[in-house]
Amino acid sequence: MTRVLLIGALLAAVFWVFSIVDCALQPPIRHRGVSKPVWIIIVVVFPVVGGILWFAVGRARASALAARRAPDDDPEFLDRLGSTSDQDERIRRLEEELALLDAEDDDPRWRRPVPPPAASQSTAPGDPADKPADRPGDGDDDARDQRGAAGA
Known part of the structure; x- marks a missing residue:
């Protein structure tokens, strides 16, 4: 009878130590119910019952935790x-809706303003206003139509 009690006490002590180590090494996301330090206290204070509670209630199974995926x-x-x-x-x-919106371009606010017609000036033939100013040096604009940048 003494041998049975010694073997039972030895198994209880091994179970108790295993429960403490398992509870301490599990990541906090695998603790259910209460926090990790509280579970460790429960397992230490109530040796066999705390270990049974830890494995039955407190420890979340790996299969229950969904692996995080993209x-x-x-x-x-x-x-x-x-x-x-x-x-x-x-x-x-x-x-289709965009095509309808493009077709409904009747709103005058969205149209480009039409420039007013240029006033025709009557000039005499050979007047400098008759010559186009498309070369640098002919007028105020250079070949890139930039005013004052002739020769730059």
Whole structure:
């Protein structure tokens, strides 16, 4: 009978130490119910019962924790997205709406103002106002139509 009690005490002590070590080494995201320090206190103060509670209630299983994935790797996320035909339909509708908006360009506020017609001046033939100013030095603009930059 003494041997059975010694073996039971030895198994309880091994279980107790294993529970403390397991509780201390698990990352905080794997602790359910209360925080990590509280679980360690429960396992230390109540040796066998605390260990049983830790493994039954406090320790979250690895399979219960979903592995974090990028959205394009997550099949559930991809299923929630619309199918390709839904996206194609939406794009087609948006393009039609844009075409209608382009066709409705009747609002005068969005038109470019029309420059007033140039006043015709009567000049005598051979007057310097008759010559086009397209070469540098002929007038105030250079070849790039930049005023005052002739020869630069």
